[in-house]
Amino acid sequence: MKKTILLALIICFSPLAQSQSVETVEVSLNQVVGKVSNENLTVYESALRVYQAKESITVARMNLLPRLNLWKLASAAVEIFAGGPVGAAAGAFSIVEDIAPFVVPANWFRVSQAKLFYEADLEGYRALWGNEVLTAKSLYFHLLLDTSLLEHIRKSREDLNEIYRIVKVRETFGGAPQTVSQEIKQRLLALDEDARAIEVLIAEEESLLGFMMGYETGVRLKAKPIKLPDYDSLSQLNYEDFVFRAVDESPEIRQFNHLIEASQYVRREVQYAFLGASSLSRGLTGGVFDNLPLQSGLGFGTAASLRIVRTQKEILKVQQKAVKETVKRHLKLLVNNYNLDLSNYRNIKQRVYLASTSLNNMYNRIRLGEEVDSLALIEASRNYIEADTSLFAVMYRFLSSEDKLSRMIFHGDYSQSRKAVEKVKGTHL
Amino acid sequence: MKIYLILSILVFSSNALAQLNPSARTEELATFRGDLEIKMDKTPYYGEEHTTIKKYFTELQELNEDLENSRRYLRRFNDYIRDIGVETFCNEALLEKEKWTQLIKNCTKNNFFLCSEEVKLYPNIKGVLVNLLEEDVKKQMLGANSCK
Numbered sequence: 001m002k003k004t005i006l007l008a009l010i011i012c013f014s015p016l017a018q019s020q021s022v023e024t025v026e027v028s029l030n031q032v033v034g035k036v037s038n039e040n041l042t043v044y045e046s047a048l049r050v051y052q053a054k055e056s057i058t059v060a061r062m063n064l065l066p067r068l069n070l071w072k073l074a075s076a077a078v079e080i081f082a083g084g085p086v087g088a089a090a091g092a093f094s095i096v097e098d099i100a101p102f103v104v105p106a107n108w109f110r111v112s113q114a115k116l117f118y119e120a121d122l123e124g125y126r127a128l129w130g131n132e133v134l135t136a137k138s139l140y141f142h143l144l145l146d147t148s149l150l151e152h153i154r155k156s157r158e159d160l161n162e163i164y165r166i167v168k169v170r171e172t173f174g175g176a177p178q179t180v181s182q183e184i185k186q187r188l189l190a191l192d193e194d195a196r197a198i199e200v201l202i203a204e205e206e207s208l209l210g211f212m213m214g215y216e217t218g219v220r221l222k223a224k225p226i227k228l229p230d231y232d233s234l235s236q237l238n239y240e241d242f243v244f245r246a247v248d249e250s251p252e253i254r255q256f257n258h259l260i261e262a263s264q265y266v267r268r269e270v271q272y273a274f275l276g277a278s279s280l281s282r283g284l285t286g287g288v289f290d291n292l293p294l295q296s297g298l299g300f301g302t303a304a305s306l307r308i309v310r311t312q313k314e315i316l317k318v319q320q321k322a323v324k325e326t327v328k329r330h331l332k333l334l335v336n337n338y339n340l341d342l343s344n345y346r347n348i349k350q351r352v353y354l355a356s357t358s359l360n361n362m363y364n365r366i367r368l369g370e371e372v373d374s375l376a377l378i379e380a381s382r383n384y385i386e387a388d389t390s391l392f393a394v395m396y397r398f399l400s401s402e403d404k405l406s407r408m409i410f411h412g413d414y415s416q417s418r419k420a421v422e423k424v425k426g427t428h429l
Numbered sequence: 430m431k432i433y434l435i436l437s438i439l440v441f442s443s444n445a446l447a448q449l450n451p452s453a454r455t456e457e458l459a460t461f462r463g464d465l466e467i468k469m470d471k472t473p474y475y476g477e478e479h480t481t482i483k484k485y486f487t488e489l490q491e492l493n494e495d496l497e498n499s500r501r502y503l504r505r506f507n508d509y510i511r512d513i514g515v516e517t518f519c520n521e522a523l524l525e526k527e528k529w530t531q532l533i534k535n536c537t538k539n540n541f542f543l544c545s546e547e548v549k550l551y552p553n554i555k556g557v558l559v560n561l562l563e564e565d566v567k568k569q570m571l572g573a574n575s576c577k
Contacts, residue, residue, distance in 0.1 A: 234539050244479035245543050411542050418546070 024220040032136050032213065033413045037129065037420050039214025040136075046128045047424045049284070053114075053121040054425070056283050060114040063280050064102045072098055097276055104276035109265040116265075117285040120258040123251040124285075125424055126417045130251070133414065134407045136212040138400055143205045143223045145396040149389060150198045156385050157191045163366055163377070164188060180374040187378050228395060229402075231345045237405075239335040245409040246331045247324055256320035259288060263313040266292075270305045274298035288316070327408070334405050341398040348391045355384040451502075451509035454492060458522040461485040466528065472535050479544060482532070485524070486547035489554050496561045507563045515569040519576035523555065526577055 027035075036043060076095045101107050164184045171181050206221045215221070247253060266289045269278070273294075282290055292312060294305040359380045362372050406412040461484050468474075468481045496503045510518050524532075529551055536544035547554070559570050570576045 237539060237541075238473070240475060241473055241538060241543050242541070244474070244476055245545065248479075248483070248545050405541065409541065409543070410546070412540075415546065415549075 022218065022220055024222055025215065026222045026224060027140075027209075027213065028224045029137065029140055029226050032140055033133055033416060035213035036133050036136050037416070037423075040132050040212055041214065043125075043129055043132050046125045050118070050121045050125045050424050053118040053283060053285065057111065057114040057118055060107070060111040060280060063110065063278070064107050066099050066101065069095075069098050097279075104278065105272035106269045106276060106278040107280070109269045109272075110278045110280050110282075112265045113262045113282060113286060116258045116262040117283055120255045120262075120285050122421055122424070123255040123258070126421055127251040127255075129417055129420050130407050130410065130414055132212065134403065136209060137403050137413070139205055139209040139212065140223055141396045141399050141403070143202065143209060143221075144225065145392055146198050146202050146205065147223070148392050150195060150202065152388055152392070153191055153195045153198065153385070156381065157188060157195070159363065160184060160188055160191070160381055163363060166366055167374075183374045183378055187381060226399075228399070231342065231395070231398070234342055236339045236342060237335050239332050242331055242335060242405070242409060243328060245411075246327055249410040250323075250327050250408075252323050253320060253327065256316055256323065259285075260313055260316050260320070262286070263289070263309060263316065266312075267306060267309045270294055270302065270309055273302070273305075288312070331405075331408055334401055334408065338398065338401040338405060341394050341401060344394050345391075345398065348387065348394055351387040352384075352391050355380070355387040359384045451506045454506075455509070455513075455518065455522050458485070458488055458492070461488050462522065462524055465524070465532075469528070469532050469535060474535070474544065483545040483547060486545070486551060486554065489522075489551075489558070490547060493554060493557045493561065496558070503561065507566050510562070510566050515566065515573050516575050519570065519573055523576060524551065525575075 072095055097104055164181060167181045167184060171178055207217065209223075210219050210221050211217070213221075289309075289312065292305075292308050294308065362377050362380050366372050366377075403412075407414050410417055461481075464481050465485045468478045471478055474482070496506060532544070532548060533542075536542055536548060542549060559567055559576075562570065
């Protein structure tokens with residue numbers, strides 16, 4: 001009895017038993033946005049950086065209050081008590097920046113800069129969030145497309161296999177030349193290869209989508225089908241209609257607005273440098289101002305330092321303009337692709353109908369005992385699969401273009417970016 | 430130099446007063462609303478139309494932020510609304526629901542919303558404004574037809 005129980009336990013907990021249980025999770029497109037917002041590791045990392053930037057404002061503010069530096073205090077005490085009247089004055093001034101940091105204007109300007117860098121980081125988070133959601137949704141569409149293609153190839157293979165059996169029987173009784181079945185067999189093998197390649201591709205896409213949605217490696221995802229739009233009711237888009245919103249909502253452009261505003265505080269730091277410098281770091285986002293050669297204190301290099309800061313502001317404006325033009329160019333490309341796919345959809349639908357009719361005619365003729373040229377049959381099969389594949393491709397590519405346009409103007413699922421940002425603002429660790 | 434300094438102080442202080450004055454603020458909103466109503470029928474919207482449309486809703490949002498940040502200003506604003514009457518305030522400052530619905534329709538093409546997000550958020554922005562006001566003014570606004 002004891003041996004039986006022990007054996008049962010060993011079987012249950014053996015690696016063999018465990019490796020056979022693969023978790024399969026069914027996901028919908030709606031879940032993608034939620035999971036990417038809450039579970040995606042890259043988005044979470046970015047949220048933590050925003051949290052750091054938020055805390056930097058607190059650090060900058062608290063930097064205005066007195067702080068304790070034991071060694072400086074000790075050194076000042078020695079100067080004050082042992083240095084006579086002059087030593088006392090020198091000792092007092094040496095610890096002003098620690099005891100009364102609020103008298104150093106640079107510290108006040110750092111608070112303003114920290115607030116603007118935080119706003120810039122929020123926009124950066126919004127951009128990254130949008131990109132991750134876009135990539136995840138794009139993968140989802142590809143997964144659905146490849147799954148549909150696989151089903152289509154399997155169906156085509158079944159139909160062609162039926163014809164192969166018919167032709168094989170006829171060959172046996174001398175009703176058809178030997179070469180016909182061989183050519184059909186070649187086509188069947190080619191379809192098998194295509195099916196295997198797509199299976200591998202689907203597995204890769206599932207794995208990547210799972211990673212993006214925060215699932216552990218090994219979890220299999222099953223994407224629920226989506227409702228496709230009514231392509232016939234949609235009209236062509238005009239690029240000009242989208243420009244305002246794409247530029248207005250662009251987090252990449254907005255980030256530059258905050259950095260350009262921050263540059264005025266950097267300039268004021270240089271102007272008031274004779275009253276002391278701030279020892280606080282500007283953080284990652286403020287790094288754009290950190291490598292500028294700026295003179296501390298009031299000296300012959302102050303005027304040049306001011307010109308350097310002014311030029312840095314101009315550089316940021318030029319970069320912003322370049323980003324704006326890139327956004328507009330990208331938008332134009334997307335609108336053109338959207339319109340192209342919409343036009344092609346109607347054409348390809350017609351092609352599928354004609355190719356399907358032609359192939360079905362040949363199948364019927366073979367079933368009725370008629371002789372059909374094998375090359376023509378293979379060509380018809382290939383044309384039908386190609387047309388159907390093109391139709392699937394254009395439908396899902398259209399969805400992808402539509403989604404990319406939504407990302408550009410932060411519409412639909414991407415309008416949730418404001419909620420995501422508010423959530424990050426309220427984060428406390 | 431002295432005259433320049435005095436002039437700068439005067440301009441700065443008058444701007445600051447105008448910005449905080451509830452009457453001037455409402456007038457500004459009314460002007461932006463008027464401009465919006467002129468532009469909203471000129472479809473399709475391009476840069477100029479979009480900027481005019483956005484200006485009104487952004488100004489309303491900024492009013493909410495100012496009311497949230499300053500109790501004194503909130504009190505002054507409530508007193509101002511009581512003085513002129515809730516109906517008058519809503520007629521001047523707030524966009525009617527029918528016009529907003531038409532604007533949303535004009536802003537939508539192939540299921541894409543092409544105007545600034547503030548336009549879509551108008552009911553929320555209006556809701557925040559009403560909730561910020563004092564109880565008696567809030568009750569009147571919720572009951573007034575022109576405020577719906």
